[in-house]
Every structure is written in C-alpha cells, then in structure tokens.
Amino acid sequence: MPHKYEQVADSIRASIADSLAPHDALASERELMAIHGVSRMTVRKAISVLVDEGRVYNVHGSGTYVGSTDIFSKTPKLTSFTEDMISRGSIPSSRVLDLARVEAPDQVAAALGLTPHSEVTLIRRLRLADNTPIALEEVYLPSTVLDIESLDxxxxLYEQLRLAGHDVFRAEQEIEAITLTPDDSRLLEVAENSAALSxxxxxxxxxxxxxxxxxxxxRADRYTFQLAVTRDDK
Structure with missing residues (x-):
C-alpha cells in the first residue's frame, strides 16, 4: 500500500491534470491536511516530491503553485537527462552529433586523472524532450569504463554505466551563464546570441x-536549476 504522502501527491497530480493551469495556486497546507486527513509533515513531504518532479514550485510567504509545462526544473539530485525527462512525463530522445575515440583534451585528462594523450570515448548529442531541443551534451568517458561498441x-547512459559496473554516485558540477554560438543556437532552435546555462x-x-x-x-528559456540551501548559525 502506498505511503500517505504518496497518496496525497497522487491526488494533487490528478488535480493539476484535471483543473489547474500553470502558475495556479494549490490549496494551502492547512486545507490539504483537512482534505486528506493527514499531518502537516505528510503534506510537506508530498509537496517536496512534486517540487522535485517540477510539477509545482514554492514562493516563500505566498504558497505553492503549479509549475509551467514549458520549463523543466532540475534539482540537485544526481540524475541523467533521460531520468529527468521521464520523471516529468516527457519523452526523451537524442540525436548523435559526434561519436569517436579521441585523445583526451588536457582539461578532460586532468579532471579524470588520466595520463596525457589517453584515449577516451567522446559522445556529443542533442538532447530533446517531446521532440523539442533542450540541451547540447558533450561527454567524455575513459575507454576502460565504456567503449563505443557498448553504447545504446x-x-x-547512467543505466549503461551501472550495468557495466560503474554506477555514477557522486558528481561535482559548475554552472555558468553563457551566450550561445551561432551553431549551437541553430541546433537548439533559438535566436543567435541567446542566453544559456553551461x-x-x-x-x-x-x-x-x-x-x-x-x-x-x-536552453535558458526551457531549463532551470533549483538549489536548496541552509544558513549556518555559527
């Protein structure tokens, strides 16, 4: 039997699908507690699940609102693009732009702890959700981890790495704002010099x-990152 918070989350999903539009307000925590006969903690856990899915978002001091169907939100959880899109009810797909065995660029070799000139597998793909371009992805893998012939x-990709005995567990990320090049703008189907997140x-x-x-x-107009932070009281 599903946990109570899962039942509440399912009910809210159904309400969103049946009668709510993007940016409509959800019922308040107190109202949801009364409707479902559950505690505030249960309601908050259900809302947290929906926030992670990108279905709703919180505005401090105001309430919880239905997320936009046009923007994908990424939480700090370590998931693949495929997993992100499926969790949001979209169909992920890819267009391979480049696939090759290459000599690792200096930055890549240093980051992966490889000796200079080591061979790596390069995968460059256009990532789509419901056939709409969302991201350009360039991945380098040590050939000892996953070779070209093994790719599906x-x-x-993360599931394939797991099956090969290399489960991705931790990642360090750096996010920066950039301006798209003309070629990248064309692939992502946006105007030249559009803003993007790298x-x-x-x-x-x-x-x-x-x-x-x-x-x-x-694409900065279709993807956001959500970060939860806490204050150190020391």
Missing part, C-alpha cells in the same frame, strides 16, 4: 573512480 543510445560535471563511482567528464549546454 536508446537507453540512459554545466560542467565530473562524476565518480561509489569506489571513487572518476568515470565521466561532461559539459551540457541548456
């Missing part, structure tokens, strides 16, 4: 093995 572009990620396994260097460029 119809499946999540995310550089270095991922490792549970055993601390460095297994991925990735640089992903997201």
């Amino acid at each position: 572009f119809g499946a999540s 995310v550089t990620r270095v991922s490792s396994s549970r055993r601390g093995q460095l297994i991925e260097f990735a640089r992903t460029i997201y």
